[in-house]
Amino acid sequence: MTDEQLRDEAFILFVAGHETTALALSWSWMLLSQHPEAWAKLRAELDHVLGDRPPTLADVPALRYTDWVAHESMRLYPPAWSIGREALEDLELGGVAVPRGAQLWMFQWAAHRDARYFPRPEAFEPERWDGDLLKKIPRFAYFPFGGGPRLCIGNNFAMLELVLVLATLARRWRPVVRPADRPRPQFSITLRPAGGMRATLQRR
């Protein structure tokens, strides 16, 4: 690689990888504060799997509820809430003529709320991911990491980060977002909490 390519690679990994994951975590803490029953189940799993020690990579397969929390948070608050493409040539898509140069947008925010695949779409229900839901729904019903040739290259790494950071923090702390401080989503390039996410950390 040239120096310039190396710089570009480092830059894109940093830009694409850090805010997205941080946003997924922020929305997860908000949803967990709103749903004490989900928080209790998460805590029970951490007590059962980890006891008194911090999680390691080897614990990840056993942290199933933690993984469901990450999936369900990104269903309701996908850090990448839309992705776009430009047609390079005239084509027909699902019976619709798309002229060359047209912009096509796909919205995770909307697709993830499709009641055909996610009953009670607005409810935060980590359990819905039990039984390998991903294999039962169409491939693009849930696509927080995009898909096809440009699927997020950090997909698996991000899932590991989410599960390990949620487990590490929730073992010792409870981030509480008061109802009055619940931010509105801001539909920027990423899905940000408008004005930030104020939370109080309660020590366990």
Ligand code: HEM
């Ligand atoms: C929860 C965390 C993350 C989410 C929601 C996310 C989401 C996405 C999405 C939707 C795309 C596809 C964009 C498109 O098709 O136009 C993408 C691409 C990409 N992501 Fe992620 N991402 C996350 C974490 C990461 C991490 C941790 C890294 C790197 C360490 C990363 C690096 C990349 C790169 C390099 C691409 C471009 C891939 C390509 O075009 O070939 N992402 N990401």
